[in-house]
Amino acid sequence: MTNDKSNNLVRILIIIPCYNEEDSIAAVIQQVNSQKFADRLDIDVLAINDCSTDNTLEVMQQSNCKYLNLPINLGIGGAMHAGYKYAFQYKYDIAVQMDGDGQHPAQELYKILQPILNNEADVVIGSRFITKQGFQSSLMRRVGINYFRWLNQLLIGITIHDSTSGFRAFNRKTLQIVDKYYPDEYPEPESIVQFGLSALRIKEVPVTMKERQGGVSSINNGRAIYYMVKVTLGILFIYIRLISKRNRKYN
Template identity: 70%
Template sequence: MPTERILVIVPCYNEQSAIASVVNEINQIRQLVDLELDVLVVNDCSTDNSLQVIRELACIHLNLPVNLGIGGAMHAGYKYAFRHQYDIAVQIDGDGQHPADELVKILEPIRAGRADVVIGSRFLDNTGFQSTALRRMGINYFRWLNRLLVGQTIFDSTSGFRAFNRQTIGIVNDYYPDEYPEPESIVQFGLHKLRIQEVPVTMRDRQGGVSSITFTKSIYYMWKVTLSTLFAYIRLRNNPYRHGNPAY
């Protein structure tokens, strides 16, 4: 099998206490496995010392001039992957929840040609950190909504541990949902008829920083993402390639 060029994209907003460990873990895995792998940290206008920490790490980095949110930061990373012609793009969150030694599981279905999108799920084997009860309720709701709209049953639709092949990178280069993109993007991928596969992974609680989603924001999040997902479905269902190129 030819060696694919892989870009691991790490979105970072105020993760000064975790980002070094995340990047170092990824670099250690690269030394253990036969992968041509680069790390790109996208600093989303952090207000702490994240940028200073990132500059000392063995990675590429983008420093966004304004805060774009997780969707905007990942879109910048996917554009970088597209322009530099990477074969696979992987998202690993900057808070340390996604162990780098699970990378091989995420990559294998794409490298074997069985999937276009791979999502790491904490709910297939139910091991490791399972999130809070409130978030699990929201995740179950989005699983139902995605199944209703595109017939895809994704057990961990809010997981940010995911990998895309070249075709998917071409699609998200042009359009990727902003703010909280994970549930909405599943509708985008479903309407493009992409092969989505979940693989079981073990996740950790965040290793630093504070989550931006409080109880009140969780309710707002569910309402806003529901509307955004419905609008995306209506906008894309008749012509999914209106947003997104099918390939490089």
């Protein structure tokens, strides 16, 4: 890790992408800031306003955090790519993605940080479905998640139980990769193929999540089939792109 040599600090950036999360984002930031971490962990919070149409930006500006205000709506992938580029440019050791709607309890943060701090993983994904505690999502979303688990196993031989989880942590090696490219529209399931083909160590850990505390999900039952088809195409595109790149490298 790229730690501060004078005091051995591990610099961690908690990235919270937000679109119309005025009802929940202040509480999320406050809960992260109130956590007690080991002295060697230097935690910053970066909230990203993805061109919200409500008062999300104003709430961020009044909260104890860094923030980015995107000039156009980039979607979850674009917002997270901006956050990861920020983390890489400013030399953070670990970046954590955390939802702004309150689904990811701040007290669960250490569970996804610990494998990276122990050098056991490059990517850590918080999963609802290992111990099956807490909010388990809707039936249609669980069907989609099971399908993506099968697809990931087929393509890269890795089983991820909760491939749509937006509660995840990356080390510096992973940040170097996502600084250059990160899927833009539905990045969570698509990026697993990217990580697997990049030979990153992926670890899934059980976490307890909540129902969203405000705002509205962009994926509902009516859009579930559309979502599955579109994400499948995105996953196949990344797979073909990276396999082709690898073949060109060795030919």
